Amino acid sequence: MFWLFNRRVFIDNYIIDLPPNMRRIEPFLYRCAELDKLDAIRRVVGIIMDNLLYSPRLYDIAETLFAQGRHAAALLLYEGVAEAEKYQHSERLAICHYRIFTIQIGDDQSRNLKAGTRFEPFVERLDEIDQLDALKDLANVYRSLRLWDDVDETARKMKEKAKIQYSMKHQEKRKNRTHAKKTKSPLFGYVAYADLLCASVCEARGNYQQALQYTYAYADLDWVKETDEDTQHWVNLFKHWSHANVIVNKLLSGDISVLHEYLNYIDASTDTTQEDRVTQLLNIMIAANLYAIDVNDILKQFETEIESFSQQPSGDIYAQQVMPDYFAWFGYELAYYYLHQGMYSDGFKYLMNALLKANTLNNETYFINCMGLFARFQAHAVPETKAEFFNFIERVWINNVEKNDSSDRRD
Template structure:
């Protein structure tokens, strides 16, 4: 039977082959001679720390991680997990990106399920340090091994993965939302706020307006309940009420819930209902418990209300505030893309010429294609659709078709079948104006989307 080397036998073999004594190796490794001797000769031997293991590895000229496979046994000396060794080892493996060793340690640890809370604490520690991707295997481990389905720990782990895994792929984001939704109401309320906002945003990006309104209404109810409870708790001095300990200011969730409902109503052409909703977030200065950040958010939400009021007037045929709206866009760069998208929708419905506006904002429009944020990409796709329609109405067919082709490329990147379908329909309507090169490019995009996503048009 072949003898399996231990970390100590491996080190001893290397020292013997290279002719090192404890004294000479102590000098080149920086480890105290007595400490080094105790690690190899004491009975029981003195534990080897991760730092000491790395010093030994460096002194022997081996690459980082050389002894890590054997060190796992050091972490489970005599079959029992020793967290004081395991945690530093896991953190070092995180630094080196050694997922293989992380998985082996977690697999050994979870033979004893009493370690699940400890693993969760480490995951939260990594997350708090901004190491979100690195925390994933630890949250996954908790999810796989948590015994109690209704535990808050399991819900938070599911929530963390949901947030970390969100990306630019719209359909994948929807799947993540559906997978996470059973755990929503097991979260602490502070987490529920942000989860509901994320879910509403995802449904909005896919133009699922009823679901957007549903989750926005739930967000409004939760934010209102938290606010009223906190105000009641501090009813004698609620002017001094401190900010709520959520990811964002409580007023943001309250305002965004109303804003997203108004936007959903607008997109369904229910303009009067949308205007009533806009009036509800036009001035939130009455909101208590605002710090400096919260007060700035109130001003930002007020600006959104002004902008959206102009938008609804324009959509209903009232162009008197068009100049004020353009001025507002100039002063708020983040509003330029959705603002011009709205102006294109208005122009296409009312057959207006807005070339001078598009030229005025041309530098900003050019920047939008470089932003890879999922929500901006969604707006940019819709912008391209409306811009194509505008160019077709202006009889600028070549540019219109080029814009549609760019949108097909983006829709494939985002896996957004809704945008792809709208772009296909628009191309088919004007395909008689396409050049042979444009038609060939269209065919390639269409076939690629159908193949990659098993979706037939």
């Protein structure tokens, strides 16, 4: 209560009644961020941001809070600066929107689409180097939303910009520029990753031959001039991904003979992460459902890992967005397989898991697919399973009505 009272007194006496002084305001904002007093930060920003002179310092504070991981507090400052400078064309404004986009990315895919749509017009205003990371992040969000036209367009932009930057980097007159701004990942990697994204677009569209061409392209990195250890690590990684995805494209195109080769590749892989494993098993399940392959033995082999699958995204946008989408997709494919195999207990278990994930992601397509699959097989569901399913659907409906304050709500 004492802190609440003093907060209000400080704002009233030192910000409203007196000309704002950043020497007083700055430590106050840091303290509010530390204590998660977002309302106070919001009020201060609203009071002082009529004057553009405060933008640079508030921006610097926001950057510090962002680096400290105090994203909720930083978001309020970035939004204040962006609103104050909305008619400007500064790089600072573009970075504010980039940070806002990064912070707002979360579980709700409909909100992620809005965040991506709002940010996209500001990409070209960023520094040329920052543009590469921004385009990569945007592409990963669009990939999680399965907006393949947007993935394709964004990946191509990133590739062209990365090629230009790579060429400039190695021009003779620039070789001594030791203080040039650096990308988060090796510069050549943006070219290779663009090909990987284009391959995923072709794969999603069922154009497996074109996907293979892109997959071969990001393995062929003989043009890379750097020879340091970090470069070699990434070159080997892209070759590793390419080898796996060549097999996957053959498998998904109907060449069942490569399934054994893919399993050998999985067994031989070292340092496999949970994200790697769900991607590998998802590929197998898609093929199994497309071509009616019996994969019961494979599922038994990975039973423990499948049971441990969970959504624990890291700070990386790929992990935040693409992998949760894959977890939901894998759950649906697994449910589809088991239900069509007549293994109803397992099928309905994974179907409910997929439904929960689809609801968390606010992914309408997955949610409808799960409902349709349940409708197809509900005659085989025990009463407890039916009750669980319909109770969940009712809760989702009630939450949706309340969220939208619909006039259809009844007591």
